[in-house]
Amino acid sequence: MENKRYALVTGGSRGIGRAICLKLSKMGFDVVVNFKSNRMAASETLDMIKEQGGDGELLQFDVADGNAVDAALAQWEERHPDSYIETLVNNAGVREDSLLVFMQDKQWHEVIDTTLNGFFYVTRRLLKGMLTHRQGRIVNIASLSGIKGLPGQSNYSAAKAALIGATKALAQEVAPRKVTVNAVAPGFIVSDMTKDLNETSLKKLVPAGRFGKPEEVAATVAFLVSDDAAYITGEVISVNGGLYT
Ligand code: NAP
Numbered sequence: 001m002e003n004k005r006y007a008l009v010t011g012g013s014r015g016i017g018r019a020i021c022l023k024l025s026k027m028g029f030d031v032v033v034n035f036k037s038n039r040m041a042a043s044e045t046l047d048m049i050k051e052q053g054g055d056g057e058l059l060q061f062d063v064a065d066g067n068a069v070d071a072a073l074a075q076w077e078e079r080h081p082d083s084y085i086e087t088l089v090n091n092a093g094v095r096e097d098s099l100l101v102f103m104q105d106k107q108w109h110e111v112i113d114t115t116l117n118g119f120f121y122v123t124r125r126l127l128k129g130m131l132t133h134r135q136g137r138i139v140n141i142a143s144l145s146g147i148k149g150l151p152g153q154s155n156y157s158a159a160k161a162a163l164i165g166a167t168k169a170l171a172q173e174v175a176p177r178k179v180t181v182n183a184v185a186p187g188f189i190v191s192d193m194t195k196d197l198n199e200t201s202l203k204k205l206v207p208a209g210r211f212g213k214p215e216e217v218a219a220t221v222a223f224l225v226s227d228d229a230a231y232i233t234g235e236v237i238s239v240n241g242g243l244y245t
Contacts, residue, residue: 006085007225008032010063010122011092013042015191016141019214020089021045023222025054029087032059032076036092063092063118064110073125084129087225090119090163091141095193097152108155115159119166127174136179137225140167141217144187144240160185164236171234180233182224186217187240208241 007024011017013035021031022045031049033056035042042058049056061072076085094114096107119140130136145153146160164183171181188194188202188211203210217239223229224237238244 004030007087009089010034016214017091018045019218023218025049031056064113066121069121087137100154111155130179131177138181140183142183142185168234183236185238187243206241206243
């Protein structure tokens with residue numbers, strides 16, 4: 001039996017996902033860095049993990065494609081027959097903002113498919129190992145948008161609100177097997193996803209007076225996957241500088 005502990009971060013190539021990969025690596029996890037298409041950024045994440053003394057591997061798949069998820073994770077299991085992924089961070093997400101009246105089918109489906117179907121495909125696949133070993137952590141990266149609702153984001157708000165609902169339901173299913181399921185709901189965080197936003201004007205809405213850093217989201221994820229958080233499940237923790245409704 002390998003004694004390595006494995007964590008998978010979907011969308012680990014950039015932004016918040018990269019910061020989570022680096023933090024989990026510092027906690028001692030071997031990190032499986034998932035990405036959709038940006039291999040160069042994912043390799044940079046892996047290089048950074050190795051520079052700080054950790055280890056990990058890349059695993060490319062589209063979380064929205066159930067067959068691709070199953071195939072990639074089956075291959076991972078073949079390479080690690082004596083191990084399982086005990087920590088999963090469902091972080092992959094996309095934004096396709098539009099007022100609903102103008103929203104195209106593609107904008108609606110891409111956002112729902114990535115956040116909600118992605119959660120379903122990856123979590124279903126990895127849950128069996130966690131339940132069998134009676135040890136597991138799942139953290140879903142939701143959003144303030146899924147709590148408050150934001151105009152221009154009915155697709156994104158719907159996907160993130162649904163993710164929060166699934167978090168609460170699944171938490172109750174798997175708690176007896178020592179698997180916890182929580183969500184983290186960031187507000188405005190500096191990343192590629194928010195680079196088109198007007199930070200100067202939007203930060204005035206935030207009581208803390210600034211956008212958050214990916215590392216500040218990663219720190220919350222790290223707490224939730226730690227042993228100290230064993231009794232916290234079905235919870236949603238906001239990381240938003242005081243920006244509520
Ligand atoms: P980002 O910089 O745009 O990075 C998105 C990541 O998701 C990339 O690693 C990307 O992979 C991956 N990804 C996208 N679609 C995917 C798919 N179908 N399959 C696998 N990977 C996929 O975004 P971010 O700001 O770090 O956001 C990370 C998470 O936080 C998202 O769920 C987002 O909704 C949430 N969030 C962000 C903010 C914010 O202010 N930034 C606020 C609230 C919530 P590639 O590199 O291969 O494209």
